[in-house]
Amino acid sequence: MSFQIKEQTKTYDICIVGSGAGGGMAAHVLSEAGFKIALMEAGPHFDPANPEQRTQLRWPWESPRRGAGTSRPFGDFDMAYGGWEIDGEPYTKEDGTEFDWFRSRMLGGRTNHWGRISLRFGPLDFKRKDFDGKGDNWPIGYEDVQPYYDKVDKMIGVFGTKENIPNEPDGYFLPPPKPRxxxxxxxxxxxxxxxxxxxxxxxxxxxxxxxxxxxxxxxxxxxxxxxVYGDFSSSSVLVNPAMETGNVDLYVNAMVRKVLTDEEGKATGVSYVNKEDLQEYTVKARVVIMAASACSSARILLNSKSEAHPNGLANSSDVVGKYLHDSxxxxxxxxxxxxxxxxxxxxxxxxxxxxxxxxxxxxxxxxxxxxxxxxxxxxxxxxxxxxxxxxxxxxxxxxxxxxxxxxxxxxxxxxxxxxxxxxxxxxxxxxxxxESIPRKENFCEIDPNVVDKYGIPVLKFNYKWxxxxxxxxxxxxxxxxxxxxxxxxxxxxxxxxxxxxxxLENPGRIIHEVGTTRMGDDPKTSVVNRFNQAHDVPNLFVVDGGPFVSQADKNPTWTILALAWRASDYLKEEMKKMNI
Structure with missing residues (x-):
């Protein structure tokens, strides 16, 4: 499939790919700081308060099959546009692999239908290798992330109780509901x-x-x-306020193909396919932030080959896509x-x-x-x-x-x-x-023989418990x-x-996959540094679950949010200093 690429003349300060937890948080923090942002979303606009999109408080008989069954993964009224299988967007598996990849194509991504289980990683979770000798430690510790967990608690809201359990850090809690x-x-x-x-x-x-x-x-x-926005969804809590600043241009139904680079290998924006007219467009930006989900970001980076980055963008370590792991x-x-x-x-x-x-x-x-x-x-x-x-x-x-x-x-x-x-x-x-132990032999890579309906090479998964x-x-x-x-x-x-x-559920079924652009101090064994900045490309950041060195037994969303806020603060200061 070939396209006529349509270039835009406007250059943004920052282009963010993905509007879920990480992308939404980056858009929120950086738009409030005054940066001009292009926010790319592969699905349509979504607002749960929109009467045409609302499914809350609808009876089963209002569904297409009157509640008798569903063709959607979690039911007709579950708020996830997408699933483990999307028409025209395949992925492949190595023989013996049973990885199931969930994708949510809508503003806010998976945060519209998740369980809202909002747990902090504990001190031990960042340094598990010290305890059991397996896997790798994070280059950062709980003390580095705690101030951002605190900020997330206060801004978004989370209920709970203070329990003083060593590896289950307490936060700033709203009153919990009574047990059933x-x-x-x-x-x-x-x-x-x-x-x-x-x-x-x-x-x-x-x-x-x-x-x-x-x-x-x-x-x-x-x-x-x-x-009424009473729970956390990125679209409601982060993207809406970011849009209200007037500093964000939202691109919906924009399927990002690759990150564009110049002769020196620096990111200059992204190329995307408009899903409505099937034409290819470019968006220019001084900085690119990947937040498309761990596997989607890895796919885009691996598809972003150039003379400066023959192995894929930010992949001199050959680690992009490696260490994939799910709960x-x-x-x-x-x-x-x-x-x-x-x-x-x-x-x-x-x-x-x-x-x-x-x-x-x-x-x-x-x-x-x-x-x-x-x-x-x-x-x-x-x-x-x-x-x-x-x-x-x-x-x-x-x-x-x-x-x-x-x-x-x-x-x-x-x-x-x-x-x-x-x-x-x-x-x-x-x-x-x-928690599973991350292993290099569990990974996703580009399938050289299969493309999706937009002409973009798809991922192939290799994974075993x-x-x-x-x-x-x-x-x-x-x-x-x-x-x-x-x-x-x-x-x-x-x-x-x-x-x-x-x-055991198949890998991917718990929808907590992380680790494909892992964080580390050594550029030879990791993709991003301790501030989620790519070692190879200083003006490229990754703020989804990809940088996770290990998962912990906790749901990843609260840590994605905290790390995205931390990375955005770092980027904000680096741009003010003209270092990026």
Missing amino acids: LHELYIKKGAEKIGVPMIPSRLSILTKRVNNKRGACFFCSQCSRSCS TGASRMGLIPDLLDRKRYNEDGVGGMHLYTPWWLNDSKNLGFSRGYHIEYWGGMGMPAYGFGFNMENINGQLPGKNGEKKKAGGYGLDFKNDIRRFYGATFGMAGRG SDEERKQAQHMHDTFEEVIHSMGGIALGQRPGADTDYG
Whole structure:
């Protein structure tokens, strides 16, 4: 496919590729400093308050299939334009690889539908190699990032409680919501066996932090993105204020092909395909910031070859795309017999768990694996749907019916309705989310034989779990069953074994992939320095999850936000000093 490239005469101070957590934060900080910014987004404009885009508080029968099913990964009303498969935008896999790549094509990216689990990395998380001898330490420590975590807490808002747990740093918290009934049952059982449960830390406003955002009204639909901006989405909380400065030009449906460079190898802007007219355009800028997501940024850099950068931009180390890693994930369902036939009342709460379990075994070195996991919980009386919480195949033959007989799967009419009434609110689930050890042999690269519908070469993934992750998943299931037994519950379904890697989700399924443009002090073994600045290209920065040296057992978003703010402050000062 060939295009006639259309050059623009305007030159921006900064071009930011991607409008998610990292790109949104960079746009917010740098626009307020007065810099003229081009913000590139591969999907359409999005505002959850727009009546034509709002899905919050819509009934299932308002969906295209009247709630009977969905063609979208998380349901028709989940606010993610995209998924693991996008028409015309393939990716490939090496034989034996089962990596699933989620892409969200919309203003704000994945932050419109994520779980809002907003955890700080702890001191140990930045220096894990010192503890277990595996992987690499970050070149920075918690003390370098803490001031920015503090700023993010105060500006965006996160609820929680101060717990004084060494590697689970406390922050500036809003009041947490009260636990739901099923969470109190789980907590009672978990604490019997030494598994802690504490209030969650979610970026959802239980009270207002400014006059432009409303407080949560507990509809439990955060995955639909909040029409009163009561939860954190980059589009609502970062991009909108950045646009109000008058310093940001937003380019939507702009599929960036590559970063442009001059003869000296410095970045001069980007080339992109307009998805509406399929023409190629350029945007000129003094500085380019990559924030397209870890794998998308790596793809763009690897496709940005030139005489000065024959191995791809910022890739003299041959590390771009390497050390790709995602969180581990395994889960189990259970049932609380005491909650069968329970009384109905409004138990919605926030769109996520009210309690969670942080990793509690940091001092243990004899577990058979090196890195930990946290546990997330769900359950209660949310919107009922057959097949989600009422899967009779899961509970076939395990549960008592009204007359004491063992319940079989299936049922129609009145029998089916009675099942729903009996089991509604009594089922729950728990999911482990753990840290994998980054390995150079897990990577993404450009497939030389495949392009997408815009003519851009696609990524090819090479990824395998190791015994570290398998043993961790096995431990997750040990914990799940102990907690369920201790609380007097019934474990549903069959426990996965070694033949299924103990129920490990495919890499990429947890949507926490990081590490493809890793941070380090040595240009020979890393892509960016401790301020997210490319070693090879001083006017190129990467502020998504790519620079992560290791993931921790925490969700990455809060750290992406903190590092993006830190990198933006550094860039701001360097530009004022005329160093860039």
